[in-house]
Every structure is written in C-alpha cells, then in structure tokens.
Amino acid sequence: MIAADLTGADVTNIRIDALDDLSQDVRYRYAMALRQWGRRVRDLWLLRIPWSHGVETTGPVSARSRLQPLAAPGVVGIDDRHDIAIPPGFDGYGLPYEVTADSPWGRFECTIVCENSRLICHRRIEHYGGIVPPEKFLDFKEFWETCARSDAADVVLMRPST
DSSP: OTTTTSTTOEEEEEEEEOTTOTTSOOEEEEEEEOTTOSEEETTEEEEEOOOTTOOOOOGGGGSSOOSSOEEOOOSEEEEEEEEEEOOTTOEEESOOEEEEEEETTEEEEEEEEEETTEEEEEEEEEEOOOEEOGGGHHHHHHHHHHHHHHHTOEEEEEOOOO
16 A cells, blocks of 8 residues: 555565554654666666655646635645665756745645765645635645646756766
8 A cells, every 4th residue: 555556666664653542643664665666868867756645636626717615635744754775876966856835725845855875855745624715726726736746856866977
C-alpha cells in the first residue's frame, strides 16, 4: 500500500508508530528502492520525488468554473520527508527548490535541497476542510494547481563539467 502507485518499488524496513493511541499523529517510515525510476539524458538524471498522496488536477478541480459549492479535502496533515542518495559524480541543478502556498482551505510547503550527495526533500500539506463557494473556486483551483505542479516537478541532477 505504501508504494501502490510506484511501479517497481522495493519497500523494506516498514515501521509504523502510535497505532495504539489514535490521539497521536500516525507516523510511518520505510526504505524504498526505485530502480530505473529516474531517466538519464547524457550527463543529466531527471527524476520526480515519490511523494505520498500526490496532489493532482483531476476530477472537480479540472473544471474551469463551478456553479455548485465544492467540498474541500477533509482536515488532515501530510508530512513527507525523503533522503535520496545521489548517483556518484552528480549534483543537484537549480536547487534549492522551494514552494509555499496558502489558502483558506489549506497550506502547502515543499523544499528540496542537495546536501552531502543526498537530496533532502520535505513536503507538508495541511488541508483545513470546508466548503468552497462557487465564487471562490478559482482561488481554490489556483492553490490546488500550485500544489500539483510542485508535486510533479522534475528534479535535475547533473554531472558538473570539468
């Protein structure tokens, strides 16, 4: 279930905390190998971060406008952290990557930095729930699209020229 939509994922070392006390945040950790997940182009590697519960612009959010209110996602927080080994001889290009978006229906933060031959990736989404009135749909859609574009952003690794 952890990597159900990540073709070829090899998930190991699964640890789930706080299952006996549901008043606490549920946290889980795991190791995952995604072999052949990136795409190499000469001296570049292109990859996407495998965020959990990725934001997509499908369904009701893909409309240009709405005549009826829209139920925003229910109240939940998702906090993703990834520590990804960079292939030897490569470095991040265009990093750090940072996106922040706020709306009455949620908050989104994403950072990707390169430190000590590793990509350190952090994404936090807070959904506040509620109803989006038709006249505020475009504001909601703009927030949602910002989140979706960030989730789908390619990370570029390159071999420094010598």
